Amino acid sequence: NAGVTQTPKFRILKIGQSMTLQCTQDMNHNYMYWYRQDPGMGLKLIYYSVGAGITDKGEVPNGYNVSRSTTEDFPLRLELAAPSQTSVYFCASSYSIGFGFGQGTRLTVV
C-alpha cells in the first residue's frame, strides 16, 4: 500500500494562476481531508469529504474548491492564487480512528 500520495511536492505559482493539488489513497478510506499548515498555526481544515460525491467546508475554505468523484481521489483546486495561499498542504484519509497523511505539498504564490 502506498497510503496517501500527494503531488506535486513543491510548486511556485504566480498571483492569479490556478492549479490542482492531487491526492490519492489506496486504503479504501471513505473519509478524506485537506489541511493547510502555516508557520506557528498548526494545521487548519480546508475541506473534507465523507465519501464519493460528498464534500463539506472546513475552517478555512475560501479560495479553494474540491471534488470527490471516486473513493480514491480528492483533488484540491486553487482558482486564483493569492499570496495568502502560500502554505504547506496536507491531504489525509481516515477510517474510524486510523488516519493516514500524505507527505505534503509546499506551495509558494509570488
Added chain:
Amino acid sequence: AQKVTQAQTEISVVEKEDVTLDCVYETRDTTYYLFWYKQPPSGELVFLIRRNSFDEQNEISGRYSWNFQKSTSSFNFTITASQVVDSAVYFCALHFSGNTPLVFGKGTRLSVIA
C-alpha cells in the same frame, strides 16, 4: 467547542535533558481520542500515539511517555534523555467518535542542542 491548546510555542533543551510538551484540550464529548504527531525538519507528519478517552493509563514507549489526565483535560508528552534527533515540531490533536476531522493544536517546536 472543540479545541486543542499547546501553550509552548518553542522549547530549547540541551541534549540528555528531559522535556515535557503540554497539551490541553476542550470537548463536551465523552468519547474522543487524543493524538501526538511529530513533524521533523523534512516536513512529513509522523504518528506517535493515539489514546482514547476511556483509557487514562500512562503510556511509555522507549524514551517517550504520555500522561493523560481527564481531570485537567491534559495529555502531556515527555521525552526522557532528549537527543538531537528529537528536534521537531510536535502536534497534539483531538478526534471525536465517528469519522470526523482531527483538530490540531498549533504545535510546539522543540530544539535539542548538542
